[in-house]
Structure formats: C-alpha cells, structure tokens
Amino acid sequence: MDEECDYLFKAVLIGDSGVGKTNMLSRFSKDEFRLDSKPTIGVEFAYRNIRVKDKLIKAQIWDTAGQERFRAITSSYYRGALGALLVYDITRRSSYKSVGRWLGELREFGGEDMVVILVGNKCDLGESREVEEEEAKEFAETEGLFFMETSALKNLNVEQVFLQMITKILEITNQRSL
Numbered sequence: 001m002d003e004e005c006d007y008l009f010k011a012v013l014i015g016d017s018g019v020g021k022t023n024m025l026s027r028f029s030k031d032e033f034r035l036d037s038k039p040t041i042g043v044e045f046a047y048r049n050i051r052v053k054d055k056l057i058k059a060q061i062w063d064t065a066g067q068e069r070f071r072a073i074t075s076s077y078y079r080g081a082l083g084a085l086l087v088y089d090i091t092r093r094s095s096y097k098s099v100g101r102w103l104g105e106l107r108e109f110g111g112e113d114m115v116v117i118l119v120g121n122k123c124d125l126g127e128s129r130e131v132e133e134e135e136a137k138e139f140a141e142t143e144g145l146f147f148m149e150t151s152a153l154k155n156l157n158v159e160q161v162f163l164q165m166i167t168k169i170l171e172i173t174n175q176r177s178l
C-alpha cells in the first residue's frame, strides 16, 4: 500500500459475460488507469486512489477477464473482497436471471459484511429494455442489496456506483474499528 493511503479496499466485478464490466472498470479508472493481471488465476485488476470523507482510499477493483464465460471463477477471486458490483444488462433478461447464481457465489466465497450493489448496465438502451427498473429494485431490497442503473457507454452513474460502494465499505470498516 502507498504510504499516503489510509486504506486499501479490494472489490470485485461480477456478472455474465458481455454485460459491460470491463467498460465500467475502464471508466472508473480513467486517467489513472493501471491495468494489471495475475495470470496464475486469470484475472485483471485496476487501481484508483479516491478521497472519501477525508480518507484517501486505494480501490483495487478486480475484473474477471472473461473467465465467467467458462464458469471458471475461483474462490481466490472473492477472497478478501469487501465489495462487489453484481452487473447485468437491462437489455438481456438472461443476464438478470443469472444474478441469483452470482449472488450465491458471492455469499459462499465472500466475506459476511461484503457490500453488494446490483447494477443494471446499458440504461442508454431503454428501447430494448427487457428488465424493468422497478423489478430489479424490489429484488435488491428483498436481498438487502443496493441498486443502481448505469451506462458505461454514456458514463452515467458509473462514478456514483463505485463511490457508493466505497463509501459503504468505509462506513462498515469504521464501525468495526470502533
């Protein structure tokens, strides 16, 4: 961890192939884009330093690098992750149907207090919508998840969704250390 950072938070992106995870990550990491990889476990991750509530946080965000296509995500992907963005594509119902399975993995391999945000991406394609916002919102509420729709293409809500996750992680971390 860099000297000047108060915290290092690991978070993961998860969801079916093609929903827009990689594009969300490159939006979030933009200028500071620093992609790295761990070829041994076949993942990629990017860092961004971000200031939240007077704390400088180094967010390390992991991306599946296409492994989800082969259902080859291993428990090491989730290990130590404090947050997750569970992404589906609002124009592809099948990607929404997979959410339950991804949630199962998160709960099996992730930590107890993991902050999970359900993300409906590609909201710029409203005319092809197959998943209503209200339906996903209700599901998120029953599962105790946060929820947001985004467009990685138009850069809508992407910054906000990462920021919400990091802020919640910080709150939980602070509560723990009290």
Ligand code: GDP
Pocket (backbone or CB within 6 Å): 016, 017, 018, 019, 020, 021, 022, 023, 024, 121, 122, 123, 124, 125, 150, 151, 152, 153, 154
């Ligand atoms: P991943 O497999 O989940 O990492 O998905 P990618 O980030 O590779 O994106 C898959 C495809 O969806 C690409 O062709 C992207 O250009 C497209 N895409 C990603 N996000 C959006 C979005 O918000 N809106 C639209 N219209 N297309 C998107």
